[in-house]
Amino acid sequence: MRRYRLNSPFGRRTALGLLGAGLAAPFIRPAAAQAAWPEVTSIPDALKGTGEVRIATFGGTMQETQQKAYFEPFEKLSGIKVRAFPGSDPTKVKAMVETGNVEWDMAQLSRGSIMNLQKHGDYFEKIDYDLVDSGVDAAYRFEYGLEMLVWAQVLAYRTDTFKGAVPKGWADFWDTKKFPGDRAMVGTSAGGWPEMEFALMAAGVPPEKVYPIDIDKAFESYDKIKKDVVKWWDTGAVPIQLLTDREVVMTTVWNGRMAALQAAGVPGAISWSQGLLKRDAWGIPKGAKNKVNAMKFAAYSTMAIPQARVALGIPYGSVNNKSNEYIPAERLQVLPSAPAIKAQLVNYNYDWWIDNREAVVNRFNKWLLS
Amino acid sequence: MAGAGRGASVSLTDLEKSYDRVAAVAGVSLDIRSGEFLTLLGPSGSGKTTTLMMIAGFEMPTAGDIAIDAKSVVAMPPYRRNIGMVFQNYALFPHLTVAENIGFPLKQRGVAKAERAKLVGEALELVHLPGYGERYPRQLSGGQQQRVALARAIVFKPRLLLMDEPLGALDKQLRENLQLEMRRLHADLGITFIYVTHDQEEALTMSDRIAVMNEGLVAQVGRPEDLYDRPSSRFVAGFIGESNFLPAIVRGIEDDVVVAECDGALLRALCPGRMSPSPLAAGEKVMLTTRPERLRFADGAWHSPSSSGAPQNRLSVTVTEAVFAGERCRYMLQAGDGTAMVLKEPSSAAIRRRAVGEQAEIAWSVADTILV
């Protein structure tokens, strides 16, 4: 551990995150500066308070957007000071809770991370759903976390390589005759979750029958694309760089990252078909000093307008049904939560993954090295 | 080959070396004969080491030529010159044993292992270190290291051996022993030695000839006794041994002897530094020099052997200081014109010792008076 710090003053994830931020930041600001955003003018007294709340985020452009979308307004309306820290990480939550030195009142994680950790012990507070807005669907609520961001893991490609042909779905991604060129997909080196669903759909499994995942079948399918994958990526900046530098012609991406690439004038597009709909969630570490404030903030941030403001700043979707009223139609077209797009996506099944992740990752390691 | 003997002849012609336009060696011409022990003597910065390094090939001359056995070696890299060299700090290879150090030049010359071992053994005998072959240099004393360096420099039987202040780091006792050994070695081997030192006593004891260097030039070359008895310049007179300097004015020339006036007395002097005394004109200011041990009190009981019958110079002086130093007495004298002089007299209970303030008449041989 000590050794790699010699190479970099940052942790790896921070370093890679900065790489992405550096790439994206210059191009995202104009979008954020567009037309006036909807404002929240008042909040229920139940969400007001004193003191502070310390929030761990994934940093970068996402945190910049969050700052403007709901950290600042919440401070003004509630009287609670928000302090945001980049570098959210479930393993840090584990260490903090175990050592009793909990430095975050709330962390942006995934339902998978939260429930996976919860499987090993009691690391999170229960969510107080009395405070949460009714516009948040039951699908986004779970005992130890509240989902607060909808995004998609999708196919992206360079539009200048296939003479106008448009890849649709994973069979096309696997078809290197029709769409020749190198590929990139998610690997497991830094805690990635392999894209077993894509492998299955490439093998002809219909989207609604993906879960429960047939692990053997998925790896059989993976075998067919292995030699064409030049990079198994582990953080969102990498596929964007690979597409930009023409290292690959097709890759899986986090949808939000593509806006920066397109804004930079790189000929790239998303193919939403058969993508995975994923969510980030707020989790409150067990024993957090300001857990009451954290709860209030979680409730505020999932209200319709704060959710809409995020979607205006960065192309990620909302968990609140009423948010779409505040989002212009043309903006809605690029959000994974837009009805037309959502219909093409497969809802990511965190529950299946919580039970099977370790086995899949270990098998993936073995498969990759064989 | 030009050199018939076992030693190489070396000839330097107008040799120059400058660093950033500052001349370290400013035009040295010198012929070193086969089998000779020649010492380059001079103060630090006189160019003696630079001259040696150019002969060895570690420095490239800015101008001039170096010929070994009448063949120019200027363009030849050091490893082809076949010259033995002993460095001031010995420069023994610390990672090699004594035997490997001595065998090093043989190995470079492709001498077979068995032959090498035999020659190394002989060389160790020669420097009185038999049985030391397996040791490492750091396990030896300074004197022993110097012997190893010497053995290494001669084991391949070079015709020329260069030594750069090889005894500089050793104490006096050891130095004197090694001086004798080097003389013996020189006699045994019969090869040419070029030896650099700033120690005039060492130079006088060991050398066949000495080249005194000053400011990048050779001030005088000659046998030790020539340099001592007939220094050609004030620098040589001052650098080798102790000298008195008497300012004088030329009054006339008698054959090869100059007559000059000093403090009202007429002194006669030889002038070996000049081709002939003829360029000297009457009235010219000159400097005469003489050695303290060659002066004596004219009324003294003791007479130096050289004084009997030979022409003498005389001068009146006052004793300003008297020091008894065991084997001899040392007097500081002052002439009427203020010139300070030193007189050294062998001590003897039979000789009256002079007191400070006493007036005296001193005398010395004309042959010991040199115009410089």
Place this chain on the structure above:
Amino acid sequence: MNMSGRDARGPKNLVPLLLAAPLLLFMLAFYALPVVTMLMRSVSDPAWSLSHYAALPDDAVFQKVFLNTLYTSVIVTLGTLLLGYPVALALVRTRRWAPVILILILLPFWTSVLVRSYAWMVLMGRHGLINEALLAAGLLERPLRILNTPLATQIAMIHILLPYMILPIANALRQIDPSLARAASGLGATPWRTFRQVILPLSMPGVAAGVLLVFVLALGFYITPAMVGGPREITLSMLIAQQVDQLNWGYAATLSAVLLATALAIIAACYRLPGIGNAFRMNTR
């Protein structure tokens, strides 16, 4: 050489120990303690047993990753040695260019890993400078794959680790008495033989120190292989990070213990080589 130096190390002289005490305490509190805690996990997480260690001989993934890590370290060590030794020699030989060379050597130290990563991508990419130049020169028909291969990892790591090889070697070379080279030359050794028989052996302590540093540092590399390496490249550090992330902390601790033990074993082996242990002691001035 200096005998008084050895005397000062007598048992009665506590001054060096006292001088080092603050650092020792600091290291104990902030390094040794966490390391021990971490190592304890390898036998205590999830329950007290040696099962993590017992499983290693049958762990094919671990073995492949471990061998790949060792292999990369060996290649990188050889690469830095071959490229670094001549640079060290140049650094010591030239007086005028030494500062320039030194700055060029140290530049990677001052450059962030991100800037360097970008630089490598720009250089080694499919459409990067190297490929474009070779294509333009007509030496290639199709671009070479350099980026995202093990070769890219090796190139990048060699670049990062070069200073760790050059500086100890230069230090050793600088300590060699210049008259030794002259003596060798005067005794009939050609420049190559002087190098081979005198300079090279005398610089071995520096070479050993450089090899040790580079090899041990290379064992722990993590960011670089992930960023520029090939699709099937997993280093031990990457595997550890992955297992930490999966909350298999006991297994991750076991892997860390293996990494630490490997590094220590290599240091111990180097220390015992004749002459080199001494050299380390000599060089600590």
